[in-house]
Amino acid sequence: MTVRVTTERFDPGAELNTFLSATDNAGAAATFTGVVRSNPQDPITALTLECYPELALNQLNDLLAQATNRFDLLAATIIHRYGTLHPGEPIVQVMTLSPHRQAAFEAAEFLMDFLKTDAPFWKQETTPQGTHWVEAKSADDEAKARWE
Amino acid sequence: MTVRVTTERFDPGAELNTFLSATDNAGAAATFTGVVRSNPQDPITALTLECYPELALNQLNDLLAQATNRFDLLAATIIHRYGTLHPGEPIVQVMTLSPHRQAAFEAAEFLMDFLKTDAPFWKQETTPQGTHWVEAKSADDEAKARWE
Amino acid sequence: MKILYFAWLRERLNRGEEEVSPPAEVSTVAELIDWLAGRDEAFALATEKRSLIKAAVDAKLVGHDASIHGASTVALFPPMTGG
Amino acid sequence: MKILYFAWLRERLNRGEEEVSPPAEVSTVAELIDWLAGRDEAFALATEKRSLIKAAVDAKLVGHDASIHGASTVALFPPMTGG
Numbered sequence: 315m316t317v318r319v320t321t322e323r324f325d326p327g328a329e330l331n332t333f334l335s336a337t338d339n340a341g342a343a344a345t346f347t348g349v350v351r352s353n354p355q356d357p358i359t360a361l362t363l364e365c366y367p368e369l370a371l372n373q374l375n376d377l378l379a380q381a382t383n384r385f386d387l388l389a390a391t392i393i394h395r396y397g398t399l400h401p402g403e404p405i406v407q408v409m410t411l412s413p414h415r416q417a418a419f420e421a422a423e424f425l426m427d428f429l430k431t432d433a434p435f436w437k438q439e440t441t442p443q444g445t446h447w448v449e450a451k452s453a454d455d456e457a458k459a460r461w462e
Numbered sequence: 463m464t465v466r467v468t469t470e471r472f473d474p475g476a477e478l479n480t481f482l483s484a485t486d487n488a489g490a491a492a493t494f495t496g497v498v499r500s501n502p503q504d505p506i507t508a509l510t511l512e513c514y515p516e517l518a519l520n521q522l523n524d525l526l527a528q529a530t531n532r533f534d535l536l537a538a539t540i541i542h543r544y545g546t547l548h549p550g551e552p553i554v555q556v557m558t559l560s561p562h563r564q565a566a567f568e569a570a571e572f573l574m575d576f577l578k579t580d581a582p583f584w585k586q587e588t589t590p591q592g593t594h595w596v597e598a599k600s601a602d603d604e605a606k607a608r609w610e
Numbered sequence: 611m612k613i614l615y616f617a618w619l620r621e622r623l624n625r626g627e628e629e630v631s632p633p634a635e636v637s638t639v640a641e642l643i644d645w646l647a648g649r650d651e652a653f654a655l656a657t658e659k660r661s662l663i664k665a666a667v668d669a670k671l672v673g674h675d676a677s678i679h680g681a682s683t684v685a686l687f688p689p690m691t692g693g
Numbered sequence: 694m695k696i697l698y699f700a701w702l703r704e705r706l707n708r709g710e711e712e713v714s715p716p717a718e719v720s721t722v723a724e725l726i727d728w729l730a731g732r733d734e735a736f737a738l739a740t741e742k743r744s745l746i747k748a749a750v751d752a753k754l755v756g757h758d759a760s761i762h763g764a765s766t767v768a769l770f771p772p773m774t775g776g
Contacts, residue, residue: 327475341499351489435775436700450772583692598689
């Protein structure tokens with residue numbers, strides 16, 4: 315079980331390979347990668363994530379412990395970046411390893427749903443029109459509520 | 463949309479990075495990696511997958527088309543290996559890219575659920591006790607049925 | 611018409627494919643299986659439980675009621691265990 | 694006691710942290726927010742909608758009814774938007 319909160323850019327594929335090499339006991343790995351999105355209709359030039367690292371580590375470690383209790387997991391990793399990122403750069407990666415694909419998928423979704431609302435990161439988007447804080451979405455609260 | 467059915471070993475991380483680099487329009491990527499499992503209680507020395515490649519390509523391309531119709535996907539890739547594999551080697555990888563994490567997750571689960579029962583691969587396990595064909599699981603039929 | 615066999619069906623029949631010429635009245639997958647079973651006891655035994663036999667006609671997955679009219683390849687195989 | 698501010702709350706207050714010494718009767722997060730609002734109009738305005746203010750005491754996420762007794766750090770911030 316690993317949590318990493320970092321300003322350094324990470325390599326999604328290298329992280330996945332490291333994660334997969336941890337054990338031969340599990341047959342199923344689910345990975346979620348969140349990347350900075352930009353499209354011509356709605357261009358973003360930068361995404362800045364503010365973070366409270368001490369609380370983030372506590373929250374993410376607690377979240378991993380909950381997921382491990384709840385699902386049949388052999389390993390799980392959360393990597394979350396903060397600082398200023400650009401389109402195409404990975405923001406977050408969650409990886410889960412289980413004997414069963416359903417447990418791997420569910421645990422990854424569980425981690426992402428809680429991470430969206432319970433991890434102390436705040437996103438600020440820079441567009442050609444200026445800079446604004448991203449508002450918390452009620453859809454994220456609803457996604458979290460389904461696990462209760 | 464890419465389908466690859468191959469006897470060559472593939473690199474899960476390199477495939478993920480290639481997939482992620484395809485577009486900056488999508489913020490959410492879900493990946494499932496199935497690897498040959500072995501544990502001390504239930505050791506497997508080899509897993510041989512038999513394949514009917516022509517039907518596999520038809521089935522997997524059809525499956526991708528269904529997933530694209532059903533979910534908000536910008537890209538999706540299925541890689542499936544056959545031949546003789548050893549513990550720790552990747553068998554299958556499914557990757558989906560969407561503006562939304564829920565669509566990415568659901569599409570990856572949809573693809574895996576159908577792939578388990580509708581893609582013409584047959585697994586044969588070699589253990590210290592001998593070689594046997596893996597039986598189809600009713601749980602896999604049930605997992606597929608939830609999408610109907 | 612070429613018949614392909616996979617997995618334990620291939621092993622039990624001891625062949626991966628064969629050429630057959632069923633008569634014209636054999637028009638569906640189910641009838642083809644019956645006809646093959648009638649001429650080969652090993653095939654009859656291996657396909658006794660028909661629900662364990664899946665089929666593809668010209669590399670398209672079909673049910674047992676599907677037509678084999680004009681088909682050049684019919685594949686018969688156990689339930690798939692991919693993924 | 695150190696107070697930390699994040700995101701738009703930090704921007705609106707124009708500071709990321711400050712040292713405060715609330716009186717002993719200020720014993721919960723809610724009371725601390727009231728007390729801070731009483732001494733600083735910018736703070737009062739920024740935290741008017743209390744449901745938009747989340748809190749952590751000594752790096753542990755808590756509700757507004759949580760005690761701040763003996764705390765060395767209280768963080769106040771908007772709803773989180775990670776992931």
